[in-house]
Amino acid sequence: MHYSALQILKNGLTGNKGWKPVWRDPEPKKSYDIVIIGGGGHGLATAYYLAKTHGIQNIAVLEKGYLGGGNVGRNTTIVRANYLLDGNLEFYSHSLKLWENLEQELNYNAMLSQRGCLLLAHNDGQFDGLARRGNANLATGDDAVLMSADDVRAFTPYLNFDDARFPIRGGLLQRTGGTARHDAVAWGYARGADMRGVDLIQNCEVTGFRIEGGKIKGVETSRGYIGAGKVGMSVAGRTSQVAQMAGLRLPIESHVLQAFVTEGVKPVIDTVISFGMGHFYISQSDKGGLVFGGDIDGYNSYSQRGNLPMVEHVAEAGMALMPMIGKSRMLRSWGGIMDMSMDGSPIIDKTPIEGLFLNGGWCYGGFKAVPAAGAAFAHLMATGEKATWATKFNLNRFETGHVIDDEGTGARPNQH
Amino acid sequence: MRISCPHCGERDHREFEYLGSAKLLERPDGGDRAAFHDYVFQRKNPTGENAELWQHVMGCSAWLHVVRNITTHEITAVKLARDVKAAAR
Ligand SMILES: Cc1cc2nc3c(=O)[nH]c(=O)nc-3n(C[C@H](O)[C@H](O)[C@H](O)COP(=O)(O)OP(=O)(O)OC[C@H]3O[C@@H](n4cnc5c(N)ncnc54)[C@H](O)[C@@H]3O)c2cc1C
Ligand SMILES: [Zn+2]
Numbered sequence: 001m002h003y004s005a006l007q008i009l010k011n012g013l014t015g016n017k018g019w020k021p022v023w024r025d026p027e028p029k030k031s032y033d034i035v036i037i038g039g040g041g042h043g044l045a046t047a048y049y050l051a052k053t054h055g056i057q058n059i060a061v062l063e064k065g066y067l068g069g070g071n072v073g074r075n076t077t078i079v080r081a082n083y084l085l086d087g088n089l090e091f092y093s094h095s096l097k098l099w100e101n102l103e104q105e106l107n108y109n110a111m112l113s114q115r116g117c118l119l120l121a122h123n124d125g126q127f128d129g130l131a132r133r134g135n136a137n138l139a140t141g142d143d144a145v146l147m148s149a150d151d152v153r154a155f156t157p158y159l160n161f162d163d164a165r166f167p168i169r170g171g172l173l174q175r176t177g178g179t180a181r182h183d184a185v186a187w188g189y190a191r192g193a194d195m196r197g198v199d200l201i202q203n204c205e206v207t208g209f210r211i212e213g214g215k216i217k218g219v220e221t222s223r224g225y226i227g228a229g230k231v232g233m234s235v236a237g238r239t240s241q242v243a244q245m246a247g248l249r250l251p252i253e254s255h256v257l258q259a260f261v262t263e264g265v266k267p268v269i270d271t272v273i274s275f276g277m278g279h280f281y282i283s284q285s286d287k288g289g290l291v292f293g294g295d296i297d298g299y300n301s302y303s304q305r306g307n308l309p310m311v312e313h314v315a316e317a318g319m320a321l322m323p324m325i326g327k328s329r330m331l332r333s334w335g336g337i338m339d340m341s342m343d344g345s346p347i348i349d350k351t352p353i354e355g356l357f358l359n360g361g362w363c364y365g366g367f368k369a370v371p372a373a374g375a376a377f378a379h380l381m382a383t384g385e386k387a388t389w390a391t392k393f394n395l396n397r398f399e400t401g402h403v404i405d406d407e408g409t410g411a412r413p414n415q416h
Numbered sequence: 417m418r419i420s421c422p423h424c425g426e427r428d429h430r431e432f433e434y435l436g437s438a439k440l441l442e443r444p445d446g447g448d449r450a451a452f453h454d455y456v457f458q459r460k461n462p463t464g465e466n467a468e469l470w471q472h473v474m475g476c477s478a479w480l481h482v483v484r485n486i487t488t489h490e491i492t493a494v495k496l497a498r499d500v501k502a503a504a505r
Contacts, residue, residue, distance in 0.1 A: 240461035251457040253436070254486070299434040302463045302487040307417060309430050342457045398457040399449075411456050414434055 003107050022187065023067075023194035028201050031227030032060045034381060035219055036234055037206045037242060039063025041072035041182075041367060042359055043234040044189035044200075045374020046381070048106075051196035053375065054382035059198045062221060064205035068186030071236045071366065074336035076259050076293050078272055078283065079368040080117040080177030081142045084133050087392035087404040088345060089140045092365070094389035095372030096142065096176060102371060108188030110180050111286065116271040117177025118147075118156065120321075122166040126276050130172040137174065145173040156273060159322050166277040166320065177272060179283055185370055209246045209356070216355035232357040232381050237302070237337030239360035246353055251342040251398050252361050253413040255296040256335045258306035260314065262328040264288030278317030279310075282325075290328060292318060296340065298414050306335040338363055344416030345404035348376050348386075349395040357381050358395065363416060417489050422496055423476040431474040438467035438481050441501050463487050469497060 001007065001020060011018045034050060036043045039061050050056045063069075079099055081092040102110050121127040134144035152171045153161050161168060194200055201223070208220035209231070218227035235242045237254050265288050274281040279294030294314035297306050311333060318325050341347065341361030346369065348359050359377040362369060376390035397403055409415035417429040437459055444451035460466075463486055470480045479497035484490070 240459070241463060244460075249454075249458045249460065251459065253459050253461050299429075299468070299484075300461070300466065300486050301489070303489065307489075309428075342459075399453045412436070414436070 022191045023200050026199045026201065028060065028062075028204065028221070028223055028226050029199065031218065032199070033058040033229045034232065035059075035226060035228035035230070036061045036232045037219070038070070038233070038235040039067040039190070039200060039202065040070040040234065040236055041068075041186050041189070041370035042236070042362070042373050042377070043232075044068075044186055044193055045370050046232060046234060046359065046377045047193040047198045047200075048189045048196070049375045049378035050382060051193055051198050054378060056382060057197055059193075060226065061193070061198060061200050062204045062206055062219070062226070063200070063202050064222070066202050067190050067200060068183055071336040071338065072186045072370070073183050074259065074334060075182055075367040076281070076283070076291050077179040077182045077367060078117065078177070078281070079112065079180050080174055080272075081140075081368075082117065082119070082133060082137050082144065082172065082174045082177065083365075084136055084406050085404050088406055089136060091372055091376075091389050091393070092368060093140050093142050095369055098371035098375065099180065099368075102185075102188070106188035106192050108184060108191060110184045110188055112178065112180045113286075114176050114178040115283070117174045117274075118152070118271055119172045119274045120152070120276040121169045121171060122277045123169055127170045130170065134172050143174050143176045145175065147171040147173055156271065158268070158324055159273075160320065164320065179272065179285075181286075182367060185367075189370075189374070206242065207245070211246065211353055211356075214354055216353055228355075230355045230357065230381055232359060232377060234359045234377065236360070236362065236366065237339055239339045239358070243351075243358065243360075246351070246356055248351060248353075250347075250360070252339045253300050254302055254337050255299075255340045255414065256301040256303060256306050257293065257296045257338050257364070258310055258314070258333055258335045259291065259293040260311075260333045261285070261289040261291050261331050262325070263331050265290065265328055268324075273321070275317050275321045278313065278320065280314055280317035280321060282318065282322075289331065290325060296338070296414060302337055304335055304337055306333070338366070340413035340416060342398060342411045342413060343403035343405040344407050344409070344413075346373070346393050347395050348373060348380060348390050348393040350380070351395065417491070419470060419480070419482060419491060420494050421472050421475055421478065421480065422494060423478055424472065427472070427475060431472060432470040432480070433473045435469040435471065438469050438497070438500070440469055441481070441497060442504070465492065
């Protein structure tokens with residue numbers, strides 16, 4: 001069904017009885033041309049572009065839980081293209097362009113809101129760093145506005161300017177950045193893929209690979225063996241585990257990232273703000289909740305919930321930056337397990353096993369990456385070639401020295 | 417999470433700095449490129465028990481070899497990294 005204002009009106013007047021389930025719930029077939037493991041944002045987008053752009057008919061997405069139940073439904077929904085280094089620059093730039101047309105592309109309301117994304121600096125070194133970053137973004141064709149302390153005060157007057165422990169020196173604003181509705185992104189891609197014949201198979205965990213003569217033959221699953229011409233791994237924080245079943249060892253650790261939301265309040269924060277002196281960033285959801293988060297807990301974790309010290313740190317940082325949030329009550333907090341790669345950047349590449357492909361290592365940036373990563377992974381799996389906007393996310397870059405270390409912290413995943 | 421430092425006793429984990437897998441104790445010869453690449457970048461990243469290096473930065477500064485369950489955060493053994501390295505020789 002094509003969604004439109006007319007449909008909403010028609011169904012509204014007829015008791016909303018005309019809506020149908022948005023995707024099928026098919027039984028797995030014996031084999032597929034392409035099997036994607038993981039029904040998160042990346043897996044669903046990959047399947048969508050494989051079907052839509054590359055016209056491949058016989059595709060399945062295998063998800064061990066339910067569609068969108070992973071990090072795609074747990075993140076803080078920030079979308080931006082203000083990275084620093086080649087590799088990331090052109091990739092996130094392309095992703096933002098796809099975001100800008102996503103709702104038309106999918107005929108689904110992803111609620112992209114380009115409300116701006118402000119990074120703060122609190123000393124001269126940070127300010128110079130932001131100027132350099134802004135220049136890199138401008139040179140890539142993306143938006144960047146370097147702001148003085150007065151500019152920041154005019155833009156976000158509710159920050160603590162007068163007696164702050166870390167006075168605000170200035171900021172870098174990307175007006176095209178913002179937020180989107182995370183679940184809707186998963187659902188929109190799922191619907192688009194299903195409409196094009198992709199089998200979305202839930203409650204189907206991949207438990208092993210069948211590999212013969214160095215070539216992939218299929219996957220063992222909790223719902224039986226499924227043959228496959230090609231297999232793509234897109235399993236977010238589980239990349240090491242799934243790849244290990246194929247005998248691969250990767251430059252990845254798994255870490256937990258927490259996020260928080262307050263009870264709904266009237267509109268107060270109309271942009272996305274990142275503190276520069278502690279781990280804290282914040283935006284306000286369309287429902288009114290203040291959505292905020294910080295950094296990973298700092299040590300490997302698969303527990304899918306965080307520890308209290310990071311809760312305390314994030315709350316303290318928030319209070320230092322905007323004391324007014326102390327009046328709102330925290331409603332929920334949660335955590336998600338993310339791949340943290342050794343340079344903080346992702347991997348979209350072939351593996352040493354013929355027909356087995358890898359899309360992982362997404363760290364903090366995996367939600368904003370969904371459209372471009374899905375399109376790039378589909379391109380790679382369909383054509384065997386790297387997409388022009390994702391040529392540098394190579395698996396062997398750690399061997400060849402072509403790491404993309406945006407934070408400049410070295411092979412320390414807990415520092416990226 | 418609390419870690420029992422062999423020198424200082426049981427302390428809150430915030431007193432410690434996390435480095436990563438304890439495989440970093442086994443530094444290979446720099447001339448062996450493949451081994452060195454594996455040493456710096458590749459990780460087993462298990463879901464269960466893992467041996468890791470933590471430093472007691474807000475205490476005695478010792479480097480510790482900690483065996484921790486990555487899913488439950490249960491810590492089953494803490495030794496001085498120096499002793500573990502010496503025993504491996
Ligand atoms: C708290 C938090 C906040 C974040 N905030 C942001 C943000 O503001 N902006 C941003 O860009 N990024 C953000 N991220 C990162 C982003 O959410 C992730 O990088 C991204 O969602 C990962 O890709 P995905 O959507 O495909 O993952 P997921 O939705 O996790 O999909 C992976 C799927 O694979 C499935 N799977 C795993 N193993 C198997 C198996 N063996 N068989 C079958 N299926 C399997 C899982 O069940 C899961 O559904 C945040 C992450 C967290 C945790
Ligand atoms: Zn000590």
